[in-house]
Amino acid sequence: MSLTTRLPQTLKQVRPVLSTDHAEAKRRVLNLYKIWLRQIPYIRVDYIKNNWTETRLRDAIKENFMRNKDVTDLRVIDLLVVRGQMDFVETAEIWRQQHNTATMDRRKDTYKKKPFGFLERFYEGH
Amino acid sequence: MLKTILRHGCRLRSVVNMRFSAPLCNNIHTLTPSNVQANGQIWPHVFVSRRTRMIDQFVKDAGQMRTSPPLTPRDIESRVLRICNEYDKIQEANKNKITLVTHFMNDLGLDSLDHVEIIVALENEFGFEIPDADYDKLYTVQNVVDYLIKKMNVTDRSKTTVSSAPDPRYDDHHH
Numbered sequence: 001m002s003l004t005t006r007l008p009q010t011l012k013q014v015r016p017v018l019s020t021d022h023a024e025a026k027r028r029v030l031n032l033y034k035i036w037l038r039q040i041p042y043i044r045v046d047y048i049k050n051n052w053t054e055t056r057l058r059d060a061i062k063e064n065f066m067r068n069k070d071v072t073d074l075r076v077i078d079l080l081v082v083r084g085q086m087d088f089v090e091t092a093e094i095w096r097q098q099h100n101t102a103t104m105d106r107r108k109d110t111y112k113k114k115p116f117g118f119l120e121r122f123y124e125g126h
Numbered sequence: 127m128l129k130t131i132l133r134h135g136c137r138l139r140s141v142v143n144m145r146f147s148a149p150l151c152n153n154i155h156t157l158t159p160s161n162v163q164a165n166g167q168i169w170p171h172v173f174v175s176r177r178t179r180m181i182d183q184f185v186k187d188a189g190q191m192r193t194s195p196p197l198t199p200r201d202i203e204s205r206v207l208r209i210c211n212e213y214d215k216i217q218e219a220n221k222n223k224i225t226l227v228t229h230f231m232n233d234l235g236l237d238s239l240d241h242v243e244i245i246v247a248l249e250n251e252f253g254f255e256i257p258d259a260d261y262d263k264l265y266t267v268q269n270v271v272d273y274l275i276k277k278m279n280v281t282d283r284s285k286t287t288v289s290s291a292p293d294p295r296y297d298d299h300h301h
Contacts (some may be wrong), residue, residue, distance in 0.1 A: 086250045
């Protein structure tokens with residue numbers, strides 16, 4: 001008789017961050033994607049030193065969204081949406097700098113990547 | 127050179143003429159009978175006729191407002207298909223086989239984010255915003271075309287262009 005079997009059903013539901021079900025979360029994600037897409041021509045102009053083309057910028061945004069595509073936990077999805085919206089506001093109001101926005105586009109080699117995977121970490125000495 | 131000065135001079139004077147209305151000119155008493163025209167202007171006849179010709183030309187140009195050609199359903203179809211073809215996530219094999227019944231997710235293998243991209247491109251093309259609630263109506267090309275037709279009130283018969291020109295029978299204004 002473990003604790004989880006004796007817990008009443010009401011305690012198993014967690015308090016939602018923003019959305020109560022997956023459909024609502026999906027709506028939020030799609031909305032965020034839409035406002036990022038609409039901002040593309042302005043990003044190109046505001047951060048002109050990065051020499052972004054529209055297709056490149058679209059691919060970068062898509063890649064950023066697809067990185068989290070396997071998340072199923074509702075609260076994590078909401079947190080990611082909130083963080084994405086914060087990034088959007090910072091980019092739209094030009095609170096970032098040119099290099100700062102370039103970090104969102106993974107194909108721009110701005111820094112050495114962290115080792116991912118056992119062998120890479122082994123080579124680094126961890 | 128004198129001729130050009132005279133020509134430019136008379137053009138300026140005709141601009142000044144336009145601001146004078148008929149009642150004002152009645153107060154000018156230094157007029158000789160030979161120089162007074164019907165509308166009270168004191169300039170020689172050639173300047174008056176030039177002014178009226180210029181104004182007539184302006185009125186005619188403004189009256190024939192050039193509006194865009196009326197939208198037909200075929201027009202909308204071709205534009206939607208062109209946007210779908212230009213979308214770079216679609217494979218080359220499918221590019222020219224997009225018909226009215228292609229489903230974005232099932233036939234073309236796009237996902238919901240690509241669908242959003244296509245809808246944003248359509249919004250940019252047609253110039254109005256498509257609300258979120260209508261997104262799940264727009265999964266096939268046929269649905270998109272029908273939705274746009276409904277939203278833009280496109281009828282089959284071509285609308286006659288509305289112009290604000292007055293009755294063409296009275297186009298020549300005789301002063």
